[in-house]
Amino acid sequence: MIQRDVDVAVVGGGAAGLAAAIRARREGVEKVLILERGEELGGVLHQCIHTGFGLHYFKENLTGPEYVSRFINIVHELGIEYKVDTMVLKVSSEKRITAINSVDGLMSISAKSIVFAVGCRERTRGSLSIPGTRPAGIFTAGTAQRLMEIEGSMPGRRLMILGSGDVGLIMARRFVMEGAKVEAVLEIMPYPGGLSRNIVQCLDDFNIPLLLGYTVTLIHGKDRLEGVTVAKIDRYRRLMPGTEKFIGCDTLILSVGLIPENELTKDMGVVLDPLIGGPMVNERMETSIEGVFACGNVVHVHDLVDHVTEAGETAGRSAARYVLGALPPFRRRLLVKPGANVRYVVPQIISGKESVSLFFRVKRPARYVTVKAGDEVSEFRQIVRPPELASINLPGGIHGKDGRIVVSVRRRSKS
Amino acid sequence: MREKTRELTCVVCPMSCRARVVFEGGEVIAVKGVGCPRGEAYARGEVMAPVRDFFTTVRVRGGKFSMLPVRTTMPVPKERVMDIAVELSKITVEAPVKLGQVIMRDILNLNVDVIATRALDVV
Numbered sequence: 001m002i003q004r005d006v007d008v009a010v011v012g013g014g015a016a017g018l019a020a021a022i023r024a025r026r027e028g029v030e031k032v033l034i035l036e037r038g039e040e041l042g043g044v045l046h047q048c049i050h051t052g053f054g055l056h057y058f059k060e061n062l063t064g065p066e067y068v069s070r071f072i073n074i075v076h077e078l079g080i081e082y083k084v085d086t087m088v089l090k091v092s093s094e095k096r097i098t099a100i101n102s103v104d105g106l107m108s109i110s111a112k113s114i115v116f117a118v119g120c121r122e123r124t125r126g127s128l129s130i131p132g133t134r135p136a137g138i139f140t141a142g143t144a145q146r147l148m149e150i151e152g153s154m155p156g157r158r159l160m161i162l163g164s165g166d167v168g169l170i171m172a173r174r175f176v177m178e179g180a181k182v183e184a185v186l187e188i189m190p191y192p193g194g195l196s197r198n199i200v201q202c203l204d205d206f207n208i209p210l211l212l213g214y215t216v217t218l219i220h221g222k223d224r225l226e227g228v229t230v231a232k233i234d235r236y237r238r239l240m241p242g243t244e245k246f247i248g249c250d251t252l253i254l255s256v257g258l259i260p261e262n263e264l265t266k267d268m269g270v271v272l273d274p275l276i277g278g279p280m281v282n283e284r285m286e287t288s289i290e291g292v293f294a295c296g297n298v299v300h301v302h303d304l305v306d307h308v309t310e311a312g313e314t315a316g317r318s319a320a321r322y323v324l325g326a327l328p329p330f331r332r333r334l335l336v337k338p339g340a341n342v343r344y345v346v347p348q349i350i351s352g353k354e355s356v357s358l359f360f361r362v363k364r365p366a367r368y369v370t371v372k373a374g375d376e377v378s379e380f381r382q383i384v385r386p387p388e389l390a391s392i393n394l395p396g397g398i399h400g401k402d403g404r405i406v407v408s409v410r411r412r413s414k415s
Numbered sequence: 416m417r418e419k420t421r422e423l424t425c426v427v428c429p430m431s432c433r434a435r436v437v438f439e440g441g442e443v444i445a446v447k448g449v450g451c452p453r454g455e456a457y458a459r460g461e462v463m464a465p466v467r468d469f470f471t472t473v474r475v476r477g478g479k480f481s482m483l484p485v486r487t488t489m490p491v492p493k494e495r496v497m498d499i500a501v502e503l504s505k506i507t508v509e510a511p512v513k514l515g516q517v518i519m520r521d522i523l524n525l526n527v528d529v530i531a532t533r534a535l536d537v538v
């Protein structure tokens with residue numbers, strides 16, 4: 001078995017991992033190694049062929065492949081080592097990584113610091129428990145996207161899409177552009193899950209109906225999907241009797257959410273945030289284990305890759321400083337907690353010493369609200385919506401109350 | 416000429432204002448319901464000459480993958496999106512391909528080129 005020692009090991013070579021590795025090298029760390037499960041660096045961005053990437057980070061409107069190519073090129077320029085087609089099997093709490101690929105065989109890599117940038121995976125039919133038969137023709141949106149945009153296969157000709165998140169909307173447009181028919185997009189909530197830009201440009205432009213407050217209640221078909229029964233859902237998520245109808249289709253696309261991928265971190269004993277399933281991190285993107293960092297969609301699901309890159313840079317910088325002995329111990333700890341109409345906040349732990357951006361997601365859409373972080377900061381927002389990650393900046397020198405800071409979103413009080 | 420009104424959702428920011436564009440004889444005379452100048456500009460453009468970013472994938476021969484992602488160098492008229500998609504479904508590109516390589520010059524005489532959005536090596 002190959003035995004290796006590295007300074008910073010980055011698990012995952014997508015947007016977060018690339019940014020972390022580049023930053024670690026630029027901070028002066030020599031031995032940086034990226035371990036990537038896929039056949040090439042870049043992760044999911046290679047299949048996100050649409051525009052809208054990089055508007056914040058590069059001030060340019062790029063496609064996914066263009067955005068990630070810039071980082072892959074820098075990895076090559078800096079001579080950062082990487083291994084593709086490589087699966088990390090286990091990571092011990094002493095930072096020893098067991099990985100495997102078909103060139104090196106089994107490897108044992110001892111790292112001074114580890115950055116987890118393994119991303120997330122899609123929720124499937126199993127996680128929704130949709131009743132019915134088990135025919136072919138049911139895909140998650142990301143799988144359908146890979147089939148079409150990289151492998152060149154059409155998942156179906158007559159499609160239904162469950163879930164109005166951005167990936168589902170973007171795929172609806174792509175199916176129509178490639179000659180298929182999209183019967184409808186169903187959304188269980190009373191409001192759309194994706195950006196209004198995508199509702200307009202992916203659905204309205206192509207006359208695809210969006211049915212709000214609907215879900216799939218039964219799958220039909222023996223070998224191949226023949227159709228689905230859909231029904232209206234009330235505000236308590238109960239099926240409304242008498243609203244069921246059959247819609248014929250050969251393919252059902254599920255765009256019903258993403259889950260951070262945390263088998264490795266959990267096994268090594270990293271403390272996870274039960275609200276989102278990702279590791280709890282502090283403002284350095286450090287997990288509960290010293291010298292172990294996490295960034296990107298493994299921490300929480302982002303809607304903009306630009307923010308993933310920034311989190312990756314923070315994690316990479318912290319990992320480098322840890323290795324170089326330049327990261328002072330994290331002493332004072334304030335817990336950051338979600339309050340009224342807030343589902344989660346990242347980072348979950350801050351020092352309160354330096355200024356920090358807190359990222360949060362709301363539970364319900366609301367207009368004209370005041371966002372509060374403890375008693376210290378209060379900002380007005382015209383609108384907040386669950387699909388859009390929001391943030392609030394905390395200045396340094398925060399003390400909190402009983403060791404915590406609560407982030408809340410409330411209707412603006414009249415004054 | 417009689418006044419006409421068209422309603423549309425502004426997509427400039429998450430506020431999603433419901434814009435009402437009033438026009439008469441092919442000219443916009445008022446934009447109502449939007450909260451900012453960017454929204455007004457968007458609503459005017461959307462009514463007079465709507466454009467869209469265009470991107471798709473095309474077949475590639477001898478490459479590491481069977482599809483190559485491409486885009487147009489500029490946004491295109493909204494009503495030509497499907498025409499461009501159909502035109503690009505007819506071609507097959509030879510690998511290797513460089514990032515930014517022109518795949519089709521001046522497609523459908525629209526004054527835009529179609530370029531590759533990634534590099535693709537041979538197998």
